[in-house]
Amino acid sequence: MPSKHNVEADAASVEGNILRWTSGGDEGQVELDHIVCVVSSPNTALQAQGQGPGPGYRILFLESKEEKAQDQENAPMHLGKIDISTPLPTALTPFLTQIPTHLKSQQSANAEAEPIQVVISTRSGTGTAQTVFKDLVQPLLDGLGVNYQSHETQSAQSIISLSETQFLPQASAGVEQTIILLSGDGGLIDILDVFYRNKYDSTNGVQRMAAPNIALIPCGTGNAMASSIGLRSGPASSLKSLLKGKPVSLPVFAAKVSPGSMIVTEEGNGRASIPIAPTDSDTSDACDVSASQQVMYGAVVASWGLHAALVADSDTTAYRKFGSERFKMAAQELLYPSDGSESHRFRGQITITTRTKDPSESTDGIQQTILSEQEHMYVLATLVPRLEKEFLISPDSEALGGKMQFLRFGPMAPEDAMRLMTLAYQGGQHVREETVMYQEVVRVRIDFHEDEERWRRLCIDGKIVAVEKDGWMELCMEERELLNVIKL
Known part of the structure; x- marks a missing residue:
């Protein structure tokens, strides 16, 4: 569902807890509590060519897909964006976010930038992962200008196969990886099982295994791990963790x-x-x-x-x-x-x-x-x-x-x-x-x-x-x- 707020604003201001904007003859507003982050505009390539609007900011925020839903807090959410080229209102300064290292493409041994990996477990829980990706994760990564590659599972063995053929070999070669995992606990355990079951050969001068960074987007039934690390408000809460969280070793x-x-x-x-x-x-x-x-x-x-x-x-x-x-x-x-x-x-x-x-x-x-x-x-x-x-x-x-x-x-x-x-x-x-x-x-x-x-x-x-x-x-x-x- 396209957001009516995916706009380039002429002006933006904050009044109380409300961000107000105008674009042409239109105007709108967003509650500050719904803002996920503010980043520098990713239009640097256009600016370099003299085609872009100049330095600016991109505001990414959550909005309900059901405007008249009685329970707005638990209603399905979509990520919208507002691009502004005017000075950033002071009240939005706390939302300024630098793209974290784990969301930046890493250089592999062949000098090609490795994209962020996104795994969409289509069978987890009640089958919401594809919708969560389309409505929240994809708009976030696109809005940040992140280079990523997505994988939809085709069977119960998909994540295991992906771990064996891609994630483990890359880690064994010392390549830093970030895996955004839209699943329940089962997807995490599939990756874990492959890594711990396979012997890592550190001989012949092979560099130390690089532990992948896994970002959880809870889409399962119980979501025990996600709930335990603070992602108790569902997939939307995991966006801020993805942006501001840090890698922590996973005990096994x-x-x-x-x-x-x-x-x-x-x-x-x-x-x-x-x-x-x-x-x-x-x-x-x-x-x-x-x-x-x-x-x-x-x-x-x-x-x-x-x-x-x-x-x-x-x-x-x-x-x-x-x-x-x-x-x-x-x-x-x-x-x-x-x-x-x-x-x-x-x-x-x-x-x-x-x-x-x-x-x-x-x-x-x-x-x-x-x-x-x-x-x-x-x-x-x-x-x-x-x-x-x-x-x-x-x-x-x-x-x-x-x-x-x-x-x-x-x-x-x-x-x-x-x-x-x-x-x-x-x-x-x-x-x-x-x-x-x-x-x-x-x-x-x-x-x-x-x-x-x-x-x-x-x-x-x-x-x-x-x-x-x-x-x-x-x-x-x-x-x-x-x-x-x-x-x-």
């Missing part, structure tokens, strides 16, 4: 699983093998990932019990159309089975490893504890505070802080479990309850004592893993830092 965990474990696909009907660590694996010693061992990598959450089951059960076409509400719907069925039976008691042994501080020692010690409880309802380890915009599962977690928090509660009445989940939506108050175990850990191991496969399903950053009978999973933090996330 490794999830080792017992032989025979499989990734669940095709809405529960298919199975895919979990790749093994290469025989010359260069993974960190902290995780003890040996050659030929099945391992997955993540940056958000690993869970078993109620959380993993509801993510798995709701991962269908029928459920996905409900967005994040699908999780609550699946939880209702798990807690109140339609056949009238009681909610399942998940059976297994959990071992946690924590750091201990001995006042007489200069370094922290390590303590391993086997939980006495053998039946569970909710078991989760996470690196982020939020799993959804308002679902504060781990209030002590700092986004990108690199600390793993463990949360567990045992079998209880369905109404009590629902109350705990409701408290998580109320500022993370559930962690104050006596029935909830919540603490920082460095390692978690689960040995499963379940006969039925459906009760041995894990959730690793949205991917569902079915573990073999008498199997196990072990989590630990990775030491390698191979990816950055842009954070405001």
Whole structure:
């Protein structure tokens, strides 16, 4: 939808919280709160040829696509622009923005400028990524004069393939890259998995791998990572982060699983093998990932019990159309089975490893504890505070802080479990309850004592893993830092 404000203004002034402009016989106004940035006019080439209007400014701002929408704050947004050649009103000075380094094309080894990469995940969430790109991201990049290349996903393997054929080789060659990712958490995890699963050869004088900078534009269902780093107002809020944020290293965990474990696909009907660590694996010693061992990598959450089951059960076409509400719907069925039976008691042994501080020692010690409880309802380890915009599962977690928090509660009445989940939506108050175990850990191991496969399903950053009978999973933090996330 073209913006009626994509204009070249004759004059602009600020009155209170309103920017007013005139262009020919037209006039208009924009609330200052809706301004994304002000940049120097990109018409430098025209100016050099004597064809441009001279030095000026470009104002990029958000406007509702539905002028009469009752809820303007949550209405679909479009990015508009106003070009002015007159002096900039003083009140707009705080909005002046320099294009950040991560949005400038980098020189590769062949001396050609590498464009910014934009990945549009067409199947994420409710399928909004293409619209978000057209209405917000594309106008921003065009308005800033950024050189970029866009990729629309064609299948669930598209981001993996793009990472293997382009992102990883470029990073291994030391080329700086920025990837603007319009997706949910799954797109980030696909890139992460490719980077951490492949060995990087630093011999033969090859320069150090350049960690790509990933800018998140949330278009998924839960958007856990985006919500956790402050992008809780949807795609529009991520534009300011893209402009003013800085690259921060992305902490990653490794999830080792017992032989025979499989990734669940095709809405529960298919199975895919979990790749093994290469025989010359260069993974960190902290995780003890040996050659030929099945391992997955993540940056958000690993869970078993109620959380993993509801993510798995709701991962269908029928459920996905409900967005994040699908999780609550699946939880209702798990807690109140339609056949009238009681909610399942998940059976297994959990071992946690924590750091201990001995006042007489200069370094922290390590303590391993086997939980006495053998039946569970909710078991989760996470690196982020939020799993959804308002679902504060781990209030002590700092986004990108690199600390793993463990949360567990045992079998209880369905109404009590629902109350705990409701408290998580109320500022993370559930962690104050006596029935909830919540603490920082460095390692978690689960040995499963379940006969039925459906009760041995894990959730690793949205991917569902079915573990073999008498199997196990072990989590630990990775030491390698191979990816950055842009954070405001």
